[in-house]
Amino acid sequence: MSDRQGARPKRRRSSSLSRKSRTVQKTKRRSSSSGEEGPVKKKPAKGKGSKRLLGGHMSIAGGIWKAVHDSVIVGGTAFAMFLGSQRTWKSKPIDERAAERFRQACVEYGFHPSVILPHGSYLMNCGSPRRDIFQKSRSMLIDELRRCEQLGLTMFNFHPGSTLNEISVEECLERIADSINYAHQHTNKVMTVIENMCCQGNTVGGRFSEIKGIIKLVRNKKRIGVCLDTCHAFAAGYDLSARGGVKKMLDEFDAQVGMKYLMAIHLNDSKGMLECHKDRHENIGYGHIGLDGFRQVMNEPRLRKIPMILETPHRPNFDYEKEIKLLRSLCN
Numbered sequence: 124m125s126d127r128q129g130a131r132p133k134r135r136r137s138s139s140l141s142r143k144s145r146t147v148q149k150t151k152r153r154s155s156s157s158g159e160e161g162p163v164k165k166k167p168a169k170g171k172g173s174k175r176l177l178g179g180h181m182s183i184a185g186g187i188w189k190a191v192h193d194s195v196i197v198g199g200t201a202f203a204m205f206l207g208s209q210r211t212w213k214s215k216p217i218d219e220r221a222a223e224r225f226r227q228a229c230v231e232y233g234f235h236p237s238v239i240l241p242h243g244s245y246l247m248n249c250g251s252p253r254r255d256i257f258q259k260s261r262s263m264l265i266d267e268l269r270r271c272e273q274l275g276l277t278m279f280n281f282h283p284g285s286t287l288n289e290i291s292v293e294e295c296l297e298r299i300a301d302s303i304n305y306a307h308q309h310t311n312k313v314m315t316v317i318e319n320m321c322c323q324g325n326t327v328g329g330r331f332s333e334i335k336g337i338i339k340l341v342r343n344k345k346r347i348g349v350c351l352d353t354c355h356a357f358a359a360g361y362d363l364s365a366r367g368g369v370k371k372m373l374d375e376f377d378a379q380v381g382m383k384y385l386m387a388i389h390l391n392d393s394k395g396m397l398e399c400h401k402d403r404h405e406n407i408g409y410g411h412i413g414l415d416g417f418r419q420v421m422n423e424p425r426l427r428k429i430p431m432i433l434e435t436p437h438r439p440n441f442d443y444e445k446e447i448k449l450l451r452s453l454c455n
């Protein structure tokens with residue numbers, strides 16, 4: 124742990140926060156309750172780190188365009204959001220007026236599709252050995268890619284899947300690749316972006332060799348990418364807190380998978396220790412990766428042009444806006 128990190132007050136996160144809600148910090152909206160007004164346009168950030176593509180996983184409560192408005196409010200230059208309810212297999216379709224409003228807001232506030240990374244439902248397991256879940260997951264993947272198309276987006280991020288300890292990892296990777304191929308066939312051009320996992324339980328994708336195993340079997344290589352989550356990587360055993368740790372991880376990623384596939388970063392500190400195999404996000408600087416680790420991330424030349432998205436828990440007086448500012452300040 125760094126000195127700066129040690130000096131920070133330690134506060135406990137409310138235990139009532141669910142896994143889903145923890146990835147969405149609430150933003151104080153300046154728009155009216157009817158949502159008719161947008162946020163006031165901000166002057167672009169200046170100085171060190173101002174060019175980095177940074178943002179948070181935003182709430183879509185009240186309308187999907189609110190994710191764009193809230194990103195402006197927190198000073199984001201990239202963002203993520205869910206595309207529907209996280210509780211059901213079948214979300215109601217996105218209303219075309221809401222989609223239009225979202226697309227317009229993206230243009231108005233300067234968010235190019237390349238900086239927006241919608242996140243898939245946690246219900247989805249495209250590698251499931253259970254027939255019903257496998258079928259539902261494939262249908263959901265197609266539905267989510269179509270939602271992206273409707274919103275004018277070009278990437279869709281999701282967790283690869285789990286063996287449920289019922290099939291081999293290889294078989295699971297095949298099922299995932301098969302689902303991706305199937306979804307590609309039924310949609311036009313949105314890129315499927317798989318996320319590295321933390322080797323928790325029976326999940327796959329914690330090892331770069333597993334990510335490579337999926338990509339190898341995807342037919343349309345132009346429509347497959349990877350999002351690296353710093354918390355998941357650390358929990359899987361990549362020591363991002365060590366000097367040179369970020370470079371080492373990316374070198375290994377490049378050797379095994381290839382940097383050309385890296386589309387985005389999820390910026391999360393880790394509540395758990397190195398190689399704990401636990402998916403427990405922490406605010407930047409409060410966890411075991413620490414500010415020295417994130418300084419490396421922010422100054423790594425290979426990550427300069429890709430979106431970096433926070434999925435950190437709510438913490439009083441340390442919202443996305445402050446976290447983004449802190450991250451920009453770490454840039455040399």
Ligand SMILES: [Zn+2]
Nearest residue numbers: 318352389434
């Ligand atoms: Zn993530």
